Amino acid sequence: MSDAMVAARESRTANGTAQQVDVAVVGAGFSGLYLLHRLRKAGFTTVALEEAGDVGGTWYWNRYPGARCDIQTIDYSYSFDPELDKAWTWSEKYATQPEILRYLGFVADRYDLRRDIRFKTKVTEARWDEASERWQLTTDNGPPVSCRHYIMATGCLSAPKPPEIDGVKDFKGEVYFTGRWPHDGVNLAGKRVAVIGTGSSAIQSIPLIAEQAAHLTVFQRTPNFALPAHNGPPPADRKELFESDRAAYREQARQSMAGVPYPQQTVVSWQLSDAERRERFERAWAAGDLVHILTQLWADQAVDVDGNRIVQDLIREKIRAAVNDPETAAALMPDDHPFGAKRPCLDTNYYATYNRPNVTLVNLRQEPIKAITASGITTARRNVDVDVIVFATGFDAMTGAIRAVHPITGRGGRSLTDVWAQGPQSYLGLTVEGFPNFFMITGPGSPSVLSNMAVSIEQHVDWVVDRLAALRDAGFTTIEPTATAQAGWNRHMADCSMVTLHRLANTWYTGANVPGKVQGLMPYTGGVGPYRSICDEVTSRGMLGFKLTGPNVAAQCNDGEVVRLQPDVRLVLNLLASLNLPPIESMGAQGACAFVNEFNKGRPAGRPIGEIVDGTLPGPDGPLPYRVYKPATSGPHPVVVYFHGGGWVLGDEQSDEPFCRDMVRRTGMMFVSVGYRHAPEHRFPTAAEDGYAATRWIAEHAAELGGKPGPVLVAGWSAGGNIAAVTCQLARDRGGPDIAGQLLICPVTDCSFDRPSYNDNAAGYFLTRGLMYWFWDLYCSPADRTDPRVSPLRGKVEKLPPAFVTTCEFDPLRDEGIAYAEAMSAAGVPVEQLKAHGHFHSSFTMVDVVITGVSGRVQMAQALRRFAGLPEVSRGEPGPGFKIAAAAS
Numbered sequence: 001m002s003d004a005m006v007a008a009r010e011s012r013t014a015n016g017t018a019q020q021v022d023v024a025v026v027g028a029g030f031s032g033l034y035l036l037h038r039l040r041k042a043g044f045t046t047v048a049l050e051e052a053g054d055v056g057g058t059w060y061w062n063r064y065p066g067a068r069c070d071i072q073t074i075d076y077s078y079s080f081d082p083e084l085d086k087a088w089t090w091s092e093k094y095a096t097q098p099e100i101l102r103y104l105g106f107v108a109d110r111y112d113l114r115r116d117i118r119f120k121t122k123v124t125e126a127r128w129d130e131a132s133e134r135w136q137l138t139t140d141n142g143p144p145v146s147c148r149h150y151i152m153a154t155g156c157l158s159a160p161k162p163p164e165i166d167g168v169k170d171f172k173g174e175v176y177f178t179g180r181w182p183h184d185g186v187n188l189a190g191k192r193v194a195v196i197g198t199g200s201s202a203i204q205s206i207p208l209i210a211e212q213a214a215h216l217t218v219f220q221r222t223p224n225f226a227l228p229a230h231n232g233p234p235p236a237d238r239k240e241l242f243e244s245d246r247a248a249y250r251e252q253a254r255q256s257m258a259g260v261p262y263p264q265q266t267v268v269s270w271q272l273s274d275a276e277r278r279e280r281f282e283r284a285w286a287a288g289d290l291v292h293i294l295t296q297l298w299a300d301q302a303v304d305v306d307g308n309r310i311v312q313d314l315i316r317e318k319i320r321a322a323v324n325d326p327e328t329a330a331a332l333m334p335d336d337h338p339f340g341a342k343r344p345c346l347d348t349n350y351y352a353t354y355n356r357p358n359v360t361l362v363n364l365r366q367e368p369i370k371a372i373t374a375s376g377i378t379t380a381r382r383n384v385d386v387d388v389i390v391f392a393t394g395f396d397a398m399t400g401a402i403r404a405v406h407p408i409t410g411r412g413g414r415s416l417t418d419v420w421a422q423g424p425q426s427y428l429g430l431t432v433e434g435f436p437n438f439f440m441i442t443g444p445g446s447p448s449v450l451s452n453m454a455v456s457i458e459q460h461v462d463w464v465v466d467r468l469a470a471l472r473d474a475g476f477t478t479i480e481p482t483a484t485a486q487a488g489w490n491r492h493m494a495d496c497s498m499v500t501l502h503r504l505a506n507t508w509y510t511g512a513n514v515p516g517k518v519q520g521l522m523p524y525t526g527g528v529g530p531y532r533s534i535c536d537e538v539t540s541r542g543m544l545g546f547k548l549t550g551p552n553v554a555a556q557c558n559d560g561e562v563v564r565l566q567p568d569v570r571l572v573l574n575l576l577a578s579l580n581l582p583p584i585e586s587m588g589a590q591g592a593c594a595f596v597n598e599f600n601k602g603r604p605a606g607r608p609i610g611e612i613v614d615g616t617l618p619g620p621d622g623p624l625p626y627r628v629y630k631p632a633t634s635g636p637h638p639v640v641v642y643f644h645g646g647g648w649v650l651g652d653e654q655s656d657e658p659f660c661r662d663m664v665r666r667t668g669m670m671f672v673s674v675g676y677r678h679a680p681e682h683r684f685p686t687a688a689e690d691g692y693a694a695t696r697w698i699a700e701h702a703a704e705l706g707g708k709p710g711p712v713l714v715a716g717w718s719a720g721g722n723i724a725a726v727t728c729q730l731a732r733d734r735g736g737p738d739i740a741g742q743l744l745i746c747p748v749t750d751c752s753f754d755r756p757s758y759n760d761n762a763a764g765y766f767l768t769r770g771l772m773y774w775f776w777d778l779y780c781s782p783a784d785r786t787d788p789r790v791s792p793l794r795g796k797v798e799k800l801p802p803a804f805v806t807t808c809e810f811d812p813l814r815d816e817g818i819a820y821a822e823a824m825s826a827a828g829v830p831v832e833q834l835k836a837h838g839h840f841h842s843s844f845t846m847v848d849v850v851i852t853g854v855s856g857r858v859q860m861a862q863a864l865r866r867f868a869g870l871p872e873v874s875r876g877e878p879g880p881g882f883k884i885a886a887a888a889s
């Protein structure tokens, strides 16, 4: 049906004449305004429907005292028009709400946007009409709207949460919500005021309310981390950086992780001394910048509970120093969540406000609110009479404003509320399967609140409008994500959530602040730059994951999942690809060794452990070097004989050092890494025979080495996994030593190259098929390759020690590892398998780089302990919010 026919039909609707537009936008805040501008420029007819009386979105409503942005305003600005950028100068580092609102009004005027906005108009219902392929929107003011595309630009924090406290209606005094503050202000002078809540809104307003009120009582349920904003004029260094090359500055922001141009930190906390860490922290504290302190201290601060705890302790010290009364100070110290897992706040004199004689803190953890009465608030311990109650109790974040339009009915009469009954589902956080031509700006599943919103909004709007224009030009009238693409995005979201610590706190990021809301991390934690590149990849791969239809064109559906790799694996592989390295096999054996040594120098060295001792042991033809890694706990510890990776050609007893250290810490066991001899000088079966001989010697000399006498365990990665597997077979056949268990990580087990993983993962995942061929050629003649000492899968697999076999989805060696595990299992050997999805050959040995490898190493360590007969480790868990800390550190 043509648009003209649709228009004629729609104008006869029972609700009166519908306003006909190509695209309807809900909201006229940062997102809605830019959408209007872009849509108009792209030639679409459009209308924005806005509940408020003017533009501004969140900045229209949140007028409480002290309301400011918490991203430096230089960064919290539109960048789409360099002329606009130059035409506006912010007066402060963190602009106040009135100034931001003036800015948005200025933007609306400059591009004449108000003429397409219907103010004081709420969308009450939205329905996809299959026949006309248009959305029909019902409003509470003026005509309904019929549109081809429907875009929710409703913001993440615009649906205030009800107070959930009994008796609010009985209260005889004044009641205010920070998120719906009266436009002409509130006179609090001389009044007794209660503030409920200690999130950002409360922390910004409390110091100013305290200055006016006769008495202020703050009711705190959960203390929050707050940092001094050090507000003032925009900092000279940042301004200079920006003004020296505005375009480059903005571009850096777009590619960054948080939408603010800061570099990625590479130094981890344990590589720094106490003094160095304190120096970095003090610098960050003085900078008064959330993104700085959240990202610039050390690389593990946001991904590892130990790295994070150091920051928490330093902030708690600051709170202790700022607040005179020790009991109040203690109550103000957050202890139930990692720093940054809940949105930290920027403050001006917040903690010092509690030193004022007219301010009281009520700790609701000790005395919960029982009810609000006619005269005030009753807790379990006292009645507090007040004249005014300020609710700073937050929002039904991320999904609240979208679900406030109810129902949004998509294909087949399904409502978005039903589809999201178990939590929001989306593709890219922008679209939802079953809801054609429906888009969300900064929706759940996008970086949104974990980023500088201005940057994310521009990226979303540009992507959506560019796609709409391209579809229109190609004759498509509908666009809808597929179930596969959406499921893939949800899995990728879950993968990303394992990288950071956000999942360990009860926050509005997870829906935990709203009783009854399904919980799960809603924003995308994979970073702004990576997210942008994923959206661009969707486009460059022919609108991957979208179904497109149009009246005069063949339907198109390029189905699939855009990211199947773990997020950090994707980053590592992209980085490696950008280096354009020559294939390792083209470097020659010596050149390849030198390359690997150089490569290893650039990685984090590995965490501190008890002791490292080097030595040599007698091998079959002379001494072999070894390196012992000992735990910090007192021994003797069970001994793990470890074989490094490197295709029988590369590496040495030190080359997997970060992995060995990590496993020593996790297992509490001693690792002895063996420097077996390499090809091409020493071909098959040297590595295998060295491995076996070394294991035998280590088992016999365990006590001398400081380990526990008795059975040893063997472990190895890649070709080292091959040697470990072969050693177990030889030990069985040659009368010992006793081996209590084997850990095989991505092992080589067979000389056949025709399993699917050799083809599926032939290139692009660092270990290539070509490199494997080269390793085999250097180590082993074709005639020897079926010998079980290099292809243990061809040997006898009965009566082997219990095994834990790790394989990675994107590894050429995946299928032979699985085949070996299955063969052993079929032969009665107890076998556990970890089939690591989204991982590549080096995922588990790139410790502190591939963070998503942690949970796999936790499982491997548990297996080794079980094999050695040690009890399971129970890690100290500091609070309910840290429940899955073991998997994160």
Ligand code: NA7
Binding pocket: 157, 163, 164, 165, 178, 196, 197, 198, 199, 200, 201, 202, 203, 219, 220, 221, 222, 343, 364, 392, 393, 394, 395, 508, 513
């Ligand atoms: P937040 O950050 O959600 O803070 C709300 C606060 O209100 C928080 O301290 C809550 O405690 C508290 N709260 C909520 N409900 C209750 C009840 N029923 N009783 C007692 N205390 C309650 O909202 P904000 O408006 O401050 O900030 C939102 C974002 O806007 C902010 O992060 C910035 O990005 C800008 P809880 O922690 O749930 O125990």
